[in-house]
Amino acid sequence: LADPNFADGQYHTGPGPDNGLAIARMVGHITYLSEQGMHAKFGRELRHRTNYSYDLENSDFAVETYLDYQGQKFVDRFDANSYLYITKAIDYYDLQAGHESLKDALKDVKARFLVVSYSSDWLFTPKQARQLVDALLAGDKDVSYSEINSPYGHDSFLLEAGVLGRLISGFLADLSGQPAIPNGGDVEPYRQRPIVETAWARHRIDYDRIEDMIEPGSRVLDVGCGSGALLSRLIRHKNVRGLGIEVQQDNICECVERGIRVVDLDVEAELSGFATKSYDYVVLSQTLQTLNRPELVLREMLRIGHKCIVSFPNFVQWRPILQMLLTGRTPVTQNLPFQWYNTPNRHYLTIRDFQSYCRENHIQVLRMIPLAEGRRDPVHFLPSVRAAEAIFVISKTL
Numbered sequence: 001l002a003d004p005n006f007a008d009g010q011y012h013t014g015p016g017p018d019n020g021l022a023i024a025r026m027v028g029h030i031t032y033l034s035e036q037g038m039h040a041k042f043g044r045e046l047r048h049r050t051n052y053s054y055d056l057e058n059s060d061f062a063v064e065t066y067l068d069y070q071g072q073k074f075v076d077r078f079d080a081n082s083y084l085y086i087t088k089a090i091d092y093y094d095l096q097a098g099h100e101s102l103k104d105a106l107k108d109v110k111a112r113f114l115v116v117s118y119s120s121d122w123l124f125t126p127k128q129a130r131q132l133v134d135a136l137l138a139g140d141k142d143v144s145y146s147e148i149n150s151p152y153g154h155d156s157f158l159l160e161a162g163v164l165g166r167l168i169s170g171f172l173a174d175l176s177g178q179p180a181i182p183n184g185g186d187v188e189p190y191r192q193r194p195i196v197e198t199a200w201a202r203h204r205i206d207y208d209r210i211e212d213m214i215e216p217g218s219r220v221l222d223v224g225c226g227s228g229a230l231l232s233r234l235i236r237h238k239n240v241r242g243l244g245i246e247v248q249q250d251n252i253c254e255c256v257e258r259g260i261r262v263v264d265l266d267v268e269a270e271l272s273g274f275a276t277k278s279y280d281y282v283v284l285s286q287t288l289q290t291l292n293r294p295e296l297v298l299r300e301m302l303r304i305g306h307k308c309i310v311s312f313p314n315f316v317q318w319r320p321i322l323q324m325l326l327t328g329r330t331p332v333t334q335n336l337p338f339q340w341y342n343t344p345n346r347h348y349l350t351i352r353d354f355q356s357y358c359r360e361n362h363i364q365v366l367r368m369i370p371l372a373e374g375r376r377d378p379v380h381f382l383p384s385v386r387a388a389e390a391i392f393v394i395s396k397t398l
Contacts, residue, residue: 001084009081021080022071029070034120034153038063095132102135113143114171114256116164118156133263134273137243144171145263146252163249170257180257205371206285206311206391207233213309213367213393214238218280221245221304223267223297224287228255235260245271268293271300276398279305286389288312290344295357302396307366311391314370315348318385334373335388351383351390358394367393 003020005011030038042063046052052060059065099105113136117129126147136143148163150156157164173180207230214220216238222231225244228251234240244262246252255262265271268291282305288294289312301308313335320331330340338345351370358365370379370387379387 006080011080016075017080018075021078021083022068022075024083025074025078026067026071029067031122032154034122034151036120036151037153037155040151042066102131103138106135106139106141109141111142112171112175113141114167115143115145116157116167117145117147118152118154118160119147119149120151121154121156123154130265130270137263137273138275142261143263144256144261145265146249146256147264149249163253166253167256170253170259173257174259179259181254203374204229204285205374205376206389208376209369209371209391210283210285210309210311211237214240214281216240219278221274221279221282223271223282223284223301224290225251225255225260225262227251228258228260228262230283230285231255231260232258267291267297271297271304274300274304276303277306280307281305282308283310284308285311286313289315289347289349292346294347298363302363302394303398306395308394309391310354310394311389312349312354313345313389314351314384314387316350316385317388319373319388333388351387354390354392358392361396363394363396365392365394367391 001020003017005015006017006020007014011017042061045062046060047062047065049060059068096102096105115129115133115136117124117126119126129145129147133143133145146163146167148156148160150160152159170180210230211233214234218238218240220231220234220240220242222228222242222244225231225246226248228244231240231242231244235242242260244255244260245265245267246255246262247264247266252262252264282301284297284301288298288310291297298308298310301310315336317333317335320333320336323329323331323333332339336343336345351368355365355368357363369391370383371389371391372379372386373388383390
């Protein structure tokens, strides 16, 4: 608009506002990229020079000549008025217009949703994507969401096709009734051996017992759902309506490929969007000990679910304690298969620790199942030192 050649938009019989349009494109183009991507591509590299010229008419830095080129290319193929009106149309569009809330605007939608954002996108930010996801979840809509980590800004969808392709192909395959990972492909939690051997690579006895506890047709929220193995079993055997929460990108893709609803959320910061008592069961399996703030997550779980099922390793089981005493080294067992340098565990709790926590916080323990390594039957004699892991069913009246 400030270009003298704009002529209030009536420039078609004379020179057009090429400089103004080029500058607008250059500014806009920066928002398609990211600071990290721009720095990696250009840094402070000079273009066709070995030293600074202090020439105000010409560009010294490679990033300047790149933006000059993008501006001129845009002028050659785009009209200034068209650019302005398209920009206005985008600015004026409001998905919530005419409704009390975004949730209300989406209340009649029957479609299934896959929402994808990119971590470095300045134009359509992950925060905006999560607002849409929160509204869909609040309205009990079928939605999956993933925030893809990428340094390429808005252009990531053109440059990072691998993850996006898995998400879209998995989503569409499930819509066709033939998920990429057939229901029942979860006999083992992983189809391939993981890079770091973990408890998830073995047969999960706690999954067997958790499945026994869940009532058919229930609503289940799996916090830290991994690759979706537990939810897949519950959907197949108990016909539950399940939703998983996960942050690992490969796991999210695998959940989508299984046909499981999954959302990419930080369980320690983003559970507040779930309505109170909106799920029959909230499950946290073998994840409690890895959290930074387990108390916060437990409090939110008890708010969201009528019942919560929590499983965790018992860190004072006699076997690792004896191993540590005899060898002087951090114990490695079937249930604790990590070395000291790659363990995800932050909190080394015991069965009695968790029981004490529940008493102090007026949490009702509905059931406690102590399990030995590889055994389905509960440990009855001295469970606090003989059980390798434990499953608690807890609830709290708000």
